[in-house]
Amino acid sequence: MDKSLSEAMEKLKREVGSELSARDKLENPPVVVLSGQSVQTRKLLLDREMVIRHFPFSIGRRRTIPMISRMEPEILIEDVPPFRISRKHVTLRRDELGIWLMDEKSAKGTVLDGKRLKASEAVLVEPGAHELILGGYTSPYAFSLRVVEDVVAGLTRDEKISLEGKDVSVSLLYLHLYDFTRKLLKVFFQDTSASVAMAQDMTDYIMKNDFCIDALYYYSAAPTIADDLIAHHSLNVFLYTLRLSSMVGIPVETRRALAVAALYHDLGMYDVPAEVVGKRDTLNEKEFEIIKSHSVTGWKRTSHLAKENPLIPAVAYEHHERIDGSGYPRSIKDLSPYVELVAMVDFFEAITHYRPQRGPITPHEGVRKILNMKEAIFRIENLKTFIKGFSLYPVYSVVRLNTGEVGQVVDVHPDQPLRPVVRLHFDSFGEALKETREVDLASNPNLYVRQDISDRVFIDRYFPLPLG
Numbered sequence: 001m002d003k004s005l006s007e008a009m010e011k012l013k014r015e016v017g018s019e020l021s022a023r024d025k026l027e028n029p030p031v032v033v034l035s036g037q038s039v040q041t042r043k044l045l046l047d048r049e050m051v052i053r054h055f056p057f058s059i060g061r062r063r064t065i066p067m068i069s070r071m072e073p074e075i076l077i078e079d080v081p082p083f084r085i086s087r088k089h090v091t092l093r094r095d096e097l098g099i100w101l102m103d104e105k106s107a108k109g110t111v112l113d114g115k116r117l118k119a120s121e122a123v124l125v126e127p128g129a130h131e132l133i134l135g136g137y138t139s140p141y142a143f144s145l146r147v148v149e150d151v152v153a154g155l156t157r158d159e160k161i162s163l164e165g166k167d168v169s170v171s172l173l174y175l176h177l178y179d180f181t182r183k184l185l186k187v188f189f190q191d192t193s194a195s196v197a198m199a200q201d202m203t204d205y206i207m208k209n210d211f212c213i214d215a216l217y218y219y220s221a222a223p224t225i226a227d228d229l230i231a232h233h234s235l236n237v238f239l240y241t242l243r244l245s246s247m248v249g250i251p252v253e254t255r256r257a258l259a260v261a262a263l264y265h266d267l268g269m270y271d272v273p274a275e276v277v278g279k280r281d282t283l284n285e286k287e288f289e290i291i292k293s294h295s296v297t298g299w300k301r302t303s304h305l306a307k308e309n310p311l312i313p314a315v316a317y318e319h320h321e322r323i324d325g326s327g328y329p330r331s332i333k334d335l336s337p338y339v340e341l342v343a344m345v346d347f348f349e350a351i352t353h354y355r356p357q358r359g360p361i362t363p364h365e366g367v368r369k370i371l372n373m374k375e376a377i378f379r380i381e382n383l384k385t386f387i388k389g390f391s392l393y394p395v396y397s398v399v400r401l402n403t404g405e406v407g408q409v410v411d412v413h414p415d416q417p418l419r420p421v422v423r424l425h426f427d428s429f430g431e432a433l434k435e436t437r438e439v440d441l442a443s444n445p446n447l448y449v450r451q452d453i454s455d456r457v458f459i460d461r462y463f464p465l466p467l468g
């Protein structure tokens with residue numbers, strides 16, 4: 001890596017990374033600390049019903065020594081020897097089957113609604129009111145819990161947008177775009193110019209209604225599975241390209257050409273046998289070589305379009321090249337910055353969505369992954385735009401603050417990616433605030449995001465995309 005680039009990369013990592021590591025090393029302050037073990041405590045706890053809407057949710061004993069871990073329980077209890085509460089006593093989790101309460105191998109046991117749980121036993125918990133006692137029947141730590149299934153009231157990503165005078169839901173618009181992308185990619189193999197005309201129409205339509213790109217991006221961030229993986233991925237890369245290119249001031253015509261090229265970037269994947277594309281197991285070397293051939297095939301299939309839109313073959317050919325020369329097929333280092341923009345969002349889209357061989361990571365983890373690479377595989381200017389566009393906590397993600405309050409990111413500061421503006425919806429007891437309020441973390445140094453809770457199960461359950 002050349003020196004100035006590596007210095008710039010280091011600086012960028014420092015800017016983002018130092019705050020990250022400082023935060024990771026900090027003792028995570030407890031969300032709620034309950035102290036005392038008298039009868040009064042028991043009454044106090046039972047009197048105040050705790051509403052639990054966010055999972056996983058744990059309760060445990062407060063440590064005397066600061067703990068370096070991100071797994072600190074949400075509710076910490078000040079307990080004195082002989083301890084009745086284990087360090088991590090119980091956890092409430094949600095998965096495909098429902099909400100579970102699990103005893104975390106506690107020393108003194110757990111009682112739920114009068115029934116004793118064995119160490120490590122997990123039981124399904126119906127939404128509604130429950131009585132939970134930590135540490136056996138006589139323990140003072142008895143809680144009234146209300147487990148609420150509907151965690152996202154008011155937080156849904158499927159908003160309504162007004163499109164040419166009509167109210168349209170983003171999910172429906174996305175579904176139409178997906179269908180259209182699938183069609184135009186299929187048509188390419190019979191009638192190239194008809195397909196390109198379709199791609200241009202779609203691009204013009206979205207550019208004309210630029211305001212819907214953000215909503216579509218947030219919607220597409222949900223890692224859903226589509227029947228045509230290639231079309232689904234191509235549509236997302238197209239949307240991400242449009243989103244990012246609007247931030248760097250690319251001339252309108254180039255932006256249009258680049259977005260069209262993004263739609264075709266993986267055209268060559270249709271030549272890869274379906275059993276390789278859809279293989280559930282790790283790909284072997286030979287299969288990986290077959291996958292890699294898609295850049296060359298895509299370029300060959302689109303090269304005759306060079307006169308009309310040189311970015312189409314260029315993007316198809318070079319979107320897996322990297323500036324450190326680690327890419328393919330030619331391992332070139334000097335790819336055009338426009339192509340690199342697509343390469344970057346392509347990489348990001350892929351790691352944050354399902355593939356038959358693996359699950360997705362969250363956008364937050366995706367940005368971290370790109371920044372933590374040993375060698376910069378993308379130009380620093382592009383990485384900056386990328387952080388600006390995709391942020392560590394993208395708008396619409398749901399986060400828990402160090403105070404325990406939960407809210408939704410409504411705005412980001414490009415220069416302070418870890419300090420978004422959050423609209424708070426729930427207090428630290430999990431109760432819905434009567435009135436939501438906004439806090440700007442950039443001007444509140446004592447507050448920070450403790451956890452991104454827009455996790456996979458959460459997204460799958462609440463943002464399903466009925467494709468196919």
Ligand SMILES: [Fe+2]
Nearest residue numbers: 265266319320
């Ligand atoms: Fe590709």
Ligand SMILES: [Fe+2]
Nearest residue numbers: 233265266346
């Ligand atoms: Fe791709």
